[in-house]
Amino acid sequence: MKKSTISKNIHLQEAYLHLNKRGLEDPLRDVVNKALQRPKIFKDRQVMRSDYIPGNLPHRSEHIRRLGEILSPSLRFSRASNVFIYGKTGTGKTAVVKYVFKRFKEVADLERLPLQFSYINCRIAGTEYRVLAELCDSIGVRVPFTGLSKAEVFNRFRSSLKEKNMFLITCLDEIDVLVKNYGDNLLYELTRINEGFEAGGLNLVGVSNDLHFKELLDPRVLSSLSEEELVFHPYTALELVDILMERAAMAFYPEAVPEEVIRLCAALAAQEHGDARRAIDLLRVAAEIAERSGASVVEEKHVRLAQNMIERGRVFEALSTLPLHSKLVLTSLYLLARNNVQNSMSGLLYEAYRQVCSLLGIEPLSDRRVSTLISELDMLGVLKSEVVSMGRYGRSRKITLMTSIDEIEQVLENDDLLKTILKDVKNLYTVKKEASTK
């Protein structure tokens, strides 16, 4: 009895000492200290953000001049030509348009011209209706986000444009997304909206990432939309270096980012079709990593880490924001992958999906619907599906997971609903395996 109380006390004391030792450490002290004496790398974070429009766009002055020339009649209050711009992502299309709009707007405001500029991203707007709603919004007409017929919204837009006697120059970014989903009806209507206008009107600047987009357009729409055309070529590695140098000079303290780091970022981004946005993101994340680790200079290892982090982050972000049933499909694929089924056929996947659903007590969707979900996941690059024929044994889609199992597991663990069945899914795997070995 006595002995045990003594030993208990010793244990308690030890535990207390241990706790105390740990308790004395202020968990925030290090962070605070680090933050205070942090070697400074960033001078101005804003500059490295993706939506920042620099005052100078290297290697794009020719494009700026051309676009300015094309739109210049609007400053004399006569209608300019519609412009069609295409080029891959991160080639500076949006930046050039926004830059020209900004400069023109300054002039228009100064001269008190009835000139408005608007920028609409069709992919973000999503539907024809919302594009129309945003057009209305940009000339100060409020419309409800649903409830009206498209024709009604269009009419309101047209009549207020006429009534206000103003020019609206609007940029429809990622216009290809709109046309692919809804056809070119809206574009057709928009290109003819000026008919019967004495003054004022609408001017379109269409921007597309898809070079083959033009083939989808009705010739009448194409001819009026692309009265003028601008093509943006991808940046070369050397051009990317210039862009990064210029940004870096504004964003970082001198000496914080050596030239070879910039060259590396440019080279890595150039490998992926010269995407300037990628290059800038890479440099920014590398600098953040360097700063967090307490370094005063960004090094190559930070860039490599950043590249990894961006890649992982993108996958995680994409997967964890998927709708429920897409996640369930992914879970089924995970189940099959753990079952060593690398190339699952769609029938098998659907079976696994039904199992996962019953585990959660969720009503499964039809096979047709799941088929569409698989196609969507394919487009996202999460998996690859390929239609193969097995002769007598039918035609099916061979589905290969393009994401690592670990990454999917991470997503499942972070999902409140799916983490509850993660264990069961793993059990299902062993049960299934036992069954197959028998």
Added chain:
DNA sequence: CCTCCACAGGAAGCGCAGGAGT
């Protein structure tokens, strides 16, 4: 050469949400 599997994927339509106009 023909058959027939096991799906792919298009078309149409349903029910609901969210809203306007009357």
Added chain:
DNA sequence: ACTCCTGCGCTTCCTGTGGAGG
């Protein structure tokens, strides 16, 4: 209260199809 509108997620129904095996 009622009608009409669109978007969205989904189902049902349907036609199409590459190629192994008969």
